[in-house]
Amino acid sequence: MSAAETINFTRGVPAIESFPIAELTAAAATALAKGADALLQYGPAAGLAPLREWLAGWQGVKPDQVLTGNGSLELVEFLCTALIKPGDVVFTESPSYDRAITLFRRHGAKVVGVPLEADGPNMAALEKLLSEHTPKLFYVIPDFQNPSGATCSADKRRGIVELVARHNVLLLEDAPYRMLRYRGTQEPTLFSLAPQRTLHMSSFTKLIAPGVRLGFMLGDPGVLAQIGKVAEDTYISPGYFAHGVTLEWLRAGKLGPQIEKLKGLYAPRLDACLAALDKYIPDAVATRPDGGFFLSLTLPQGVSTTDLRAAATKRSLNLADGLAFFPQGGGERFLRLPFCALSPAQIDEGIRRLADAVKEVRR
Numbered sequence: 001m002s003a004a005e006t007i008n009f010t011r012g013v014p015a016i017e018s019f020p021i022a023e024l025t026a027a028a029a030t031a032l033a034k035g036a037d038a039l040l041q042y043g044p045a046a047g048l049a050p051l052r053e054w055l056a057g058w059q060g061v062k063p064d065q066v067l068t069g070n071g072s073l074e075l076v077e078f079l080c081t082a083l084i085k086p087g088d089v090v091f092t093e094s095p096s097y098d099r100a101i102t103l104f105r106r107h108g109a110k111v112v113g114v115p116l117e118a119d120g121p122n123m124a125a126l127e128k129l130l131s132e133h134t135p136k137l138f139y140v141i142p143d144f145q146n147p148s149g150a151t152c153s154a155d156k157r158r159g160i161v162e163l164v165a166r167h168n169v170l171l172l173e174d175a176p177y178r179m180l181r182y183r184g185t186q187e188p189t190l191f192s193l194a195p196q197r198t199l200h201m202s203s204f205t206k207l208i209a210p211g212v213r214l215g216f217m218l219g220d221p222g223v224l225a226q227i228g229k230v231a232e233d234t235y236i237s238p239g240y241f242a243h244g245v246t247l248e249w250l251r252a253g254k255l256g257p258q259i260e261k262l263k264g265l266y267a268p269r270l271d272a273c274l275a276a277l278d279k280y281i282p283d284a285v286a287t288r289p290d291g292g293f294f295l296s297l298t299l300p301q302g303v304s305t306t307d308l309r310a311a312a313t314k315r316s317l318n319l320a321d322g323l324a325f326f327p328q329g330g331g332e333r334f335l336r337l338p339f340c341a342l343s344p345a346q347i348d349e350g351i352r353r354l355a356d357a358v359k360e361v362r363r
Contacts, residue, residue: 201217
């Protein structure tokens, strides 16, 4: 590849070659032939009823426990409008998804970060923070976390559920990467451990394509109705055409094969990323996830994220701002590396450039 080619380690986007274009084309034709009027008209804010029924069957819940939206982040926005008041405390992991932190703050919440370890939140810190604050909710990404890549252990999941039950805290479980496990054993969802206290979110963005704009939330029907009323007052109904196309794709049995295709595409890219880090920056401490879209680095002593980004830009290498993921400061040596949209050759070259940038900052 050309040394002038820009390599982006910024956003966690899917690989373009992963999109099932022919399958979606066929699904769109089927959906329009079966019910164009319903798909091109307004409808109930909770989403296309047959899609919600399919999702309910897949997830083992009732249809009134399913709310759909144009991506899961939009559902977080509606949740904030429905449930968060200025001055409310919201817990997140630290680091956590920067856009969720932004939404909580936009609604006037005080965001408190719970330090994250390789196997999930620091439980002693969580217990201490719960003795000091009364949070409205705790936002958690238990599987292949964004930005760290960490996965919460089964023991810590059970511990989280016990603590929030004791302190009467709502859990918001964000699980868009859960299906993309490349090795190891799946852990139980927080929703399966505490269905009455957990809102579980996921999305087809990472499984099909961002363009389908289809996220969903599982939870208590009463709480979902509150969030759904905000959605109705905002846009009347979500994109029914995308819902109809996705439903026909799901009915055609494409989800399982697509997940296997993604695993086959992305697992070698994760391996390439780890191998390049071991080769070029052996003194950086990397997370070693078993799936998902991200891994993260603790940079060597004396190397700050801010300085490294400036040095990397000179090498046509774009990096995300590591500071943005920490709600109460920190992250001066934190770096997130998304790998799914890059080929193994691009990954190797990108991390070679990253190593050169590290050397410059050290000098």
